[in-house]
Amino acid sequence: MSDRDRRDSEETHEHGSELSETQIRVRALESVLVEKGYVDPAALDLLIETYETRVGPHNGARVIAKAWTDADYRRWLLDDAGAAVASLGYGGRQGENLVAHENTPDVHNLVVCTLCSCYPWSVLGLPPVWYKSAPYRSRAVADPRGVLLDFGVELAPDVQIRVWDSTAEVRYLVLPLQPAGTEGWTEEDLAHLVTRDSMIGTGLPKQPQALSE
Amino acid sequence: MNGVHDMGGMHGFGTVLPEPDEPVFHAEWERRVFALTLAMGATGEWTLDASRFAREDRRPEDYLDKSYYAIWLAGLLRLLAERGIVSEAELSAGRALEPRTPQKILEAADVTALLGRGDPTNRSPSEQALFVVGDRVRVRNINPPTHTRLPRYVRGHVGTVRQTHGAHVFPDTNAHERGEDPRWLYTVSFDGRELWGPETDPRLTVSIDAFEPYLEPVT
Numbered sequence: 123m124s125d126r127d128r129r130d131s132e133e134t135h136e137h138g139s140e141l142s143e144t145q146i147r148v149r150a151l152e153s154v155l156v157e158k159g160y161v162d163p164a165a166l167d168l169l170i171e172t173y174e175t176r177v178g179p180h181n182g183a184r185v186i187a188k189a190w191t192d193a194d195y196r197r198w199l200l201d202d203a204g205a206a207v208a209s210l211g212y213g214g215r216q217g218e219n220l221v222a223h224e225n226t227p228d229v230h231n232l233v234v235c236t237l238c239s240c241y242p243w244s245v246l247g248l249p250p251v252w253y254k255s256a257p258y259r260s261r262a263v264a265d266p267r268g269v270l271l272d273f274g275v276e277l278a279p280d281v282q283i284r285v286w287d288s289t290a291e292v293r294y295l296v297l298p299l300q301p302a303g304t305e306g307w308t309e310e311d312l313a314h315l316v317t318r319d320s321m322i323g324t325g326l327p328k329q330p331q332a333l334s335e
Numbered sequence: 336m337n338g339v340h341d342m343g344g345m346h347g348f349g350t351v352l353p354e355p356d357e358p359v360f361h362a363e364w365e366r367r368v369f370a371l372t373l374a375m376g377a378t379g380e381w382t383l384d385a386s387r388f389a390r391e392d393r394r395p396e397d398y399l400d401k402s403y404y405a406i407w408l409a410g411l412l413r414l415l416a417e418r419g420i421v422s423e424a425e426l427s428a429g430r431a432l433e434p435r436t437p438q439k440i441l442e443a444a445d446v447t448a449l450l451g452r453g454d455p456t457n458r459s460p461s462e463q464a465l466f467v468v469g470d471r472v473r474v475r476n477i478n479p480p481t482h483t484r485l486p487r488y489v490r491g492h493v494g495t496v497r498q499t500h501g502a503h504v505f506p507d508t509n510a511h512e513r514g515e516d517p518r519w520l521y522t523v524s525f526d527g528r529e530l531w532g533p534e535t536d537p538r539l540t541v542s543i544d545a546f547e548p549y550l551e552p553v554t
Contacts, residue, residue, distance in 0.1 A: 164443035236343035290544035
């Protein structure tokens with residue numbers, strides 16, 4: 123969490139029953155828009171519920187696990203990610219033009235949006251605060267290895283790094299390397315190893331022993 | 336615009352601080368701002384590009400001082416004020432003072448369908464693409480004070496067309512009520528050393544998605 127987000131969050135939490143200025147303003151805004159007929163409060167609740175519960179990195183994890191176990195699906199994902207992902211029911215908003223890039227022993231991919239926060243909602247949900255933060259947006263394109271160190275990931279010096287800056291409506295998904303020792307695993311078990319960060323490129327999938335921990 | 340939102344390559348922001356087990360939202364008002372922004376986006380009162388410009392078009396100190404959803408709130412309030420939908424007086428009063436009738440609204444029953452269909456920006460191209468995969472291109476050195484999706488750090492640099500995405504709504508015009516003016520969109524890849532100098536890691540490649548008007552042939 124960045125300092126400014128922490129400050130906003132603390133402002134909300136610490137005052138207890140005393141509402142923050144922002145909270146009061148947002149409530150007033152919602153009241154006015156509802157009164158004028160511009161928004162349906164039930165639609166707002168449903169939008170929030172969708173991204174808090176239904177659409178999130180568990181969708182992307184299923185896509186990756188399927189690509190690890192099904193060579194035809196993997197080729198489809200790399201060739202036309204939008205269609206391959208839609209076939210599992212994960213199409214739609216902020217995933218309309220999806221492109222997947224595969225990590226290999228020689229190539230590591232990393233996704234960023236230097237201009238704002240473009241992110242493949244349909245497979246990963248809404249972006250975390252760090253993805254939208256100035257440190258990540260400023261450094262991912264110039265010093266990606268340094269950024270990876272912030273996440274505790276150290277790439278071998280001979281690994282190529284490819285950074286994808288989402289400057290238009292194309293959205294990017296990283297297909298991480300399948301962890302060694304998981305050959306023959308079911309899709310369901312493999313999906314538990316796929317982390318959100320491994321699909322952005324700032325992390326690696328969990329190792330098989332993590333599941334028994 | 337050459338705003339502080341265009342952060343690629345800047346120094347001084349420090350390390351990235353991932354938050355373990357981060358929630359989707361950090362406060363109730365963030366949930367409401369997120370949903371209000373999407374719901375108002377569906378009314379057709381403005382384009383997605385106009386909403387991006389409303390968020391980025393602010394003084395650097397203001398942009399950097401605000402949290403992510405505080406920027407969304409500021410952008411939303413600005414669009415609502417500019418279009419006469421919600422005034423500052425109404426915000427203070429917490430109730431409607433001037434009646435106004437929406438053209439269309441997002442009903443709860445339509446939310447799932449809307450999210451499922453998304454808002455594709457692909458359009459039929461009106462002209463042939465100027466470039467094909469493998470072409471060397473130079474990014475034009477343009478500095479529009481208006482909305483653009485061309486980050487500063489690639490301007491003037493030479494890269495290679497890696498993928499073609501068809502024609503898409505052109506944000507530079509669509510943000511300012513100057514029409515969708517669909518343009519070809521390409522993924523263009525740059526050697527890290529081309530962007531950041533000879534001392535850069537030779538194994539780095541950086542790619543952006545660039546609309547055709549941002550590019551010129553390398554002769």
